[in-house]
Amino acid sequence: MSWFRKPPRYTEINRPVKKTEIPDGLWMRCEKCDEMVFRKEWEDNLKVCPKCGLYSVMSARERIASLVDPGSFSEKDAGLASVDPLKFEGYADSLAKNRKKTGEKEAIICGEAALSGCKIQIGAFDFNFMAGSMGSAVGEKVTRALERGGEQRQPVVIVSAGGGGARMHEGMLSLYQMAKTSAAVARLKELSVPFISVLTHPTMGGVAASFASLGDVIVAEPKALVGFAGPRVIEQTIGQRLPDDFQTSEFLLEHGMIDRIVPRKELRPTLSLLVQHLSN
Amino acid sequence: MRYLDFERPIEELDRIIQQQLDYAQKTGLDMEGEIDALRRRRHQLVRDIFYSLTPYQRIQLARHPDRPYCPDYIRLMMTDFVELHGDRLYGDDPAIIGGFATIEDRTVMVVGHLKGRDTEENIKRNFGMPNPEGFRKALRLMELAERFKKPILCFIDSAGAYPGIGAEERGQAEAIARNLMRMARLKTPVIVTVTGEGGSGGALAIGVGDRVLLLQNAYYAVCTPEACAAILFKDRAKASAAVSSMKITADDLLQLGVVDEVVAEPIGGAHQDWRETADNLREAILSNLEELEKVPVDQLVAARYSKFRAIGEFEEPRRKPVPFRNPSRASKVPPEADSETTFSAAAC
Ligand SMILES: [Zn+2]
Numbered sequence: 209m210s211w212f213r214k215p216p217r218y219t220e221i222n223r224p225v226k227k228t229e230i231p232d233g234l235w236m237r238c239e240k241c242d243e244m245v246f247r248k249e250w251e252d253n254l255k256v257c258p259k260c261g262l263y264s265v266m267s268a269r270e271r272i273a274s275l276v277d278p279g280s281f282s283e284k285d286a287g288l289a290s291v292d293p294l295k296f297e298g299y300a301d302s303l304a305k306n307r308k309k310t311g312e313k314e315a316i317i318c319g320e321a322a323l324s325g326c327k328i329q330i331g332a333f334d335f336n337f338m339a340g341s342m343g344s345a346v347g348e349k350v351t352r353a354l355e356r357g358g359e360q361r362q363p364v365v366i367v368s369a370g371g372g373g374a375r376m377h378e379g380m381l382s383l384y385q386m387a388k389t390s391a392a393v394a395r396l397k398e399l400s401v402p403f404i405s406v407l408t409h410p411t412m413g414g415v416a417a418s419f420a421s422l423g424d425v426i427v428a429e430p431k432a433l434v435g436f437a438g439p440r441v442i443e444q445t446i447g448q449r450l451p452d453d454f455q456t457s458e459f460l461l462e463h464g465m466i467d468r469i470v471p472r473k474e475l476r477p478t479l480s481l482l483v484q485h486l487s488n
Numbered sequence: 489m490r491y492l493d494f495e496r497p498i499e500e501l502d503r504i505i506q507q508q509l510d511y512a513q514k515t516g517l518d519m520e521g522e523i524d525a526l527r528r529r530r531h532q533l534v535r536d537i538f539y540s541l542t543p544y545q546r547i548q549l550a551r552h553p554d555r556p557y558c559p560d561y562i563r564l565m566m567t568d569f570v571e572l573h574g575d576r577l578y579g580d581d582p583a584i585i586g587g588f589a590t591i592e593d594r595t596v597m598v599v600g601h602l603k604g605r606d607t608e609e610n611i612k613r614n615f616g617m618p619n620p621e622g623f624r625k626a627l628r629l630m631e632l633a634e635r636f637k638k639p640i641l642c643f644i645d646s647a648g649a650y651p652g653i654g655a656e657e658r659g660q661a662e663a664i665a666r667n668l669m670r671m672a673r674l675k676t677p678v679i680v681t682v683t684g685e686g687g688s689g690g691a692l693a694i695g696v697g698d699r700v701l702l703l704q705n706a707y708y709a710v711c712t713p714e715a716c717a718a719i720l721f722k723d724r725a726k727a728s729a730a731v732s733s734m735k736i737t738a739d740d741l742l743q744l745g746v747v748d749e750v751v752a753e754p755i756g757g758a759h760q761d762w763r764e765t766a767d768n769l770r771e772a773i774l775s776n777l778e779e780l781e782k783v784p785v786d787q788l789v790a791a792r793y794s795k796f797r798a799i800g801e802f803e804e805p806r807r808k809p810v811p812f813r814n815p816s817r818a819s820k821v822p823p824e825a826d827s828e829t830t831f832s833a834a835a836c
Contacts, residue, residue, distance in 0.1 A: 346798030437651030
């Protein structure tokens with residue numbers, strides 16, 4: 209269920225910001241507003257264009273660093289990685305390429321951290337790794353993070369960017385990760401341990417239709433694409449163009465599917481406050 | 489009777505048999521011998537075709553328009569069916585049906601996808617592709633069964649959840665996710681059977697059970713072969729090439745541990761003999777149900793968790809690579825955390 213072969217054209221955010229010809233990369237040109245942007249300023253602004261507000265994709269490690277207390281993150285299940293159980297055409301190559309491209313073994317990074325002093329379990333998807341799709345390894349890491357939260361009674365925060373949904377290359381094993389992770393959320397709820405789901409661009413298919421939609425509280429970044437079926441699939445099915453705001457965070461908020469839209473800069477204080485409220 | 493491309497020789501023979509029957513009736517001649525010979529030839533022909541099916545031809549069998557559907561299984565396996573409607577939130581989705589029925593002296597809740605057999609009925613049933621209200625109706629009925637301690641029988645036969653504007657507006661992803669979460673913890677036995685198409689999240693949304701059975705020619709897949717081909721080969725028409733890569737037919741699924749049991753279909757496929765298909769399935773469901781009914785309910789729920797928990801293959805240094813385990817056989821019950829104690833700020 210890989211919805212994205214190329215970046216979706218339905219929202220304007222998260223397109224990679226082009227580097228300019230300037231060799232040291234101190235300055236970049238924003239793809240949306242075409243303004244020259246000082247790279248350091250853009251990075252300090254958590255990869256949001258300071259001129260026009262364009263959101264770019266954050267890597268999993270950048271995401272975690274932006275949310276937790278400095279130096280508090282300790283990675284878990286770091287070596288856990290996908291194999292090619294079906295010997296699916298092209299999968300082994302694709303895994304190798306994505307590992308090289310991102311420097312990560314899998315599409316999610318998980319671990320323990322502190323958020324304003326409160327110990328949490330955190331996981332963050334890496335959209336650059338096979339479109340953040342969920343195969344056996346991602347499903348296992350999500351499940352373990354949820355289970356650790358239950359065992360240690362620590363709130364669990366998962367930042368999804370699972371645009372690829374359930375990873376086609378592992379067939380039914382991927383589909384069943386939806387059931388596995390959702391079952392783990394069910395147990396966490398029975399224990400009254402909080403689970404906060406953060407939806408970022410894009411979160412679709414099997415990731416959206418499992419743990420990501422099951423947070424006690426669900427927040428989303430502005431203009432993120434979130435939904436079940438890919439927009440192109442829907443357009444082909446119904447034979448008409450979709451409205452511009454379709455399947456955006458704003459659309460989800462309007463339809464009662466999420467609690468809040470939280471700008472990237474406000475994500476950390478918001479999560480911190482939520483964890484406090486849920487813990488008291 | 490409708491015929492698939494590879495069933496054309498059977499169609500031809502059926503036509504000849506019918507001609508002979510008509511002729512015998514018209515003339516009053518005794519043609520038993522000839523007709524019997526033709527029937528034997530037909531039987532052999534069906535056999536020959538059936539045993540040399542390609543994986544993609546089996547997908548076509550799974551989609552055969554004359555295959556028995558959920559109401560047929562209800563009629564052939566159970567009595568006293570009372571259909572129940574609506575999700576109590578928005579509407580009643582005709583792509584999923586459900587209700588109480590009796591099977592071997594006990595009440596069960598039946599929930600299943602329903603496609604149409606012709607264009608008119610398919611439009612009414614949305615080709616068996618549920619909207620969120622379908623999944624929510626299914627969950628409402630399953631929770632009703634749980635409350636009154638009735639086992640649940642789910643029948644999967646859908647190409648997938650409906651990709652539409654309304655479906656997204658009403659939370660297709662949330663509806664599926666909630667079903668997965670709730671089904672994982674239902675305090676009553678759940679037996680799932682994939683009877684035809686097991687297409688993606690829309691199938692799984694009624695597919696979390698203690699036992700997952702699969703009819704011999706049914707398939708169960710993360711996406712349809714056509715969608716897979718569109719991604720792999722940029723061409724939906726290359727679905728037959730995609731199928732073998734996808735590992736979605738009975739033997740593969742059994743080996744992956746995705747299904748627990750494969751239920752035999754008559755020679756030629758379920759559509760050749762509904763009665764035999766239903767009898768085989770009834771026997772398989774009842775024997776599983778009898779086993780599950782003996783298990784105390786917390787153990788049942790814990791074993792269901794372990795079953796799905798064990799699915800997946802990955803590698804991990806330090807620990808050995810996780811080998812394949814068939815979860816139904818390795819039904820070890822994990823210790824569940826004490827749910828009495830609640831989360832407190834002390835954990836921070
Ligand atoms: Zn800009």
